[in-house]
Amino acid sequence: MKQIHVKKGETLQKSGDPKSKVYVVISGLLRSYIIDEKGKEHIFMFAPENWTIADSANPKDFCDFFIDALEDSVVHVKDKTVDNKNNTQLLYNRIDVLQKRVIMLMSLSAIDRYEHFIKTYTDIAQRVPQKMIASYLGITPEALSKAKGDKMRIL
Amino acid sequence: MKQIHVKKGETLQKSGDPKSKVYVVISGLLRSYIIDEKGKEHIFMFAPENWTIADSANPKDFCDFFIDALEDSVVHVKDKTVDNKNNTQLLYNRIDVLQKRVIMLMSLSAIDRYEHFIKTYTDIAQRVPQKMIASYLGITPEALSKAKGDKMRIL
DNA sequence: CATACACCTTAATGTAGATTAAGAAATGCA
DNA sequence: TGCATTTCTTAATCTACATTAAGGTGTATG
Numbered sequence: 001m002k003q004i005h006v007k008k009g010e011t012l013q014k015s016g017d018p019k020s021k022v023y024v025v026i027s028g029l030l031r032s033y034i035i036d037e038k039g040k041e042h043i044f045m046f047a048p049e050n051w052t053i054a055d056s057a058n059p060k061d062f063c064d065f066f067i068d069a070l071e072d073s074v075v076h077v078k079d080k081t082v083d084n085k086n087n088t089q090l091l092y093n094r095i096d097v098l099q100k101r102v103i104m105l106m107s108l109s110a111i112d113r114y115e116h117f118i119k120t121y122t123d124i125a126q127r128v129p130q131k132m133i134a135s136y137l138g139i140t141p142e143a144l145s146k147a148k149g150d151k152m153r154i155l
Numbered sequence: 156m157k158q159i160h161v162k163k164g165e166t167l168q169k170s171g172d173p174k175s176k177v178y179v180v181i182s183g184l185l186r187s188y189i190i191d192e193k194g195k196e197h198i199f200m201f202a203p204e205n206w207t208i209a210d211s212a213n214p215k216d217f218c219d220f221f222i223d224a225l226e227d228s229v230v231h232v233k234d235k236t237v238d239n240k241n242n243t244q245l246l247y248n249r250i251d252v253l254q255k256r257v258i259m260l261m262s263l264s265a266i267d268r269y270e271h272f273i274k275t276y277t278d279i280a281q282r283v284p285q286k287m288i289a290s291y292l293g294i295t296p297e298a299l300s301k302a303k304g305d306k307m308r309i310l
Numbered sequence: 311c312a313t314a315c316a317c318c319t320t321a322a323t324g325t326a327g328a329t330t331a332a333g334a335a336a337t338g339c340a
Numbered sequence: 341t342g343c344a345t346t347t348c349t350t351a352a353t354c355t356a357c358a359t360t361a362a363g364g365t366g367t368a369t370g
Contacts, residue, residue: 034258034262036262036263037262040262042258042261042262044254044257044258056250056251056254056255057246057247057248057249057250057251057254058247058248058250058251059247061251064254064255064258087243088242088243088246091212091243091246091247091250092212092213092214092246093212093213094212094250095211095212095213095246095249095250095253096211096212096213096216098250098253098254098256098257099199099211099212099219099253100211100219101253101257102199102253102256102257102260103189103197103199103219105257105260105261105293106197106260106293107189107191107192107195107197108191109326109327110326110327129346129347129348130347130348131346131347131348138260138261139326139327139328140327140328140329141347141348141349142327142328142329142330142348142349142350143326143327143328145348145349145350146327146349146350146351147326147327149349149350264356264357265356265357284316284317284318285317285318286316286317286318294356294357294358295357295358295359296317296318296319297318297319297320297357297358297359297360298356298357298358300318300319300320301319301320301321301357302356302357304319304320
């Protein structure tokens with residue numbers, strides 16, 4: 001298990017890479033995202049300190065995701081085949097987050113998803129540009145800006 | 156690990172139930188779904204033979220999901236705390252499916268999600284009413300009906 | 311058989327969010 | 341400090357999907 005330093009903007013993993021690793025963020029901030037057929041980015045998740053970020057859970061598959069650094073970061077790189085007792089709890093946590101994510105995408109409006117995001121990830125929300133939050137929420141930056149503006153005007 | 160018989164329409168688990176189980180479908184078909192604040196159903200997943208269906212992965216949390224039978228089914232009911240070696244692979248598989256689901260919700264149109272669903276779950280698609288597929292896709296039955304109609308007319 | 315019920319379709323209208331474009335503000339860099 | 345680049349906002353227009361409502365089909369039930 002080695003520890004590496006990555007500069008802001010540096011890419012750790014590209015979609016299609018054969019071997020994906022598990023990255024444990026010691027300090028800084030990483031993200032994972034896809035690029036769809038239209039060339040549009042969709043951020044899948046952010047990973048600040050003490051979070052784990054990794055690709056499609058199955059170690060034998062190719063990567064779906066790009067993973068890069070949004071801030072200068074220090075990262076532990078682990079091999080997926082390394083399996084320890086605690087691993088199961090980590091997997092449960094990831095499934096839990098994913099389930100909630102799908103539910104939100106299906107049942108909440110963009111602005112509701114935004115507010116939930118702000119509440120749940122206050123810290124992250126202050127550290128990434130708004131357009132990245134929009135990407136995470138599954139909407140365009142313009143739509144988010146407008147939604148926020150509309151909200152303000154009502155209050 | 157006990158085996159139970161459930162009739163079509165029977166509910167195995169309700170949102171808010173304190174203890175969630177893991178259900179392994181021996182025969183028949185189950186589904187999990189949520190009911191949002193507006194009372195609208197959103198199907199999270201279908202589980203035909205040999206599939207596992209379970210709630211929010213963390214065993215200590217309350218259930219998010221309703222789980223019921225769409226066909227007369229035979230189901231193994233397992234306790235989540237029962238942990239064996241194979242379990243890890245099952246968790247990886249679930250994470251993989253969830254990841255792909257989120258990606259689809261964010262990057263594909265309703266009709267594209269439908270076609271992907273048909274391709275991936277041909278069997279399921281023939282066994283559940285269309286309105287349930289719509290719910291799984293995150294759209295209304297009307298929208299799905301229209302999208303299909305439009306598609307036919309173009310070809 | 312008749313009636314009810316669940317499901318599918320079609321159509322009219324409404325709306326959230328996409329797209330495009332332009333300018334303003336913030337940030338990075340020489 | 342000044343310039344360049346990225347990010348945010350606003351606004352006009354467009355489109356996918358939601359909502360509502362009505363009618364049609366199949367199937368289970370008295």
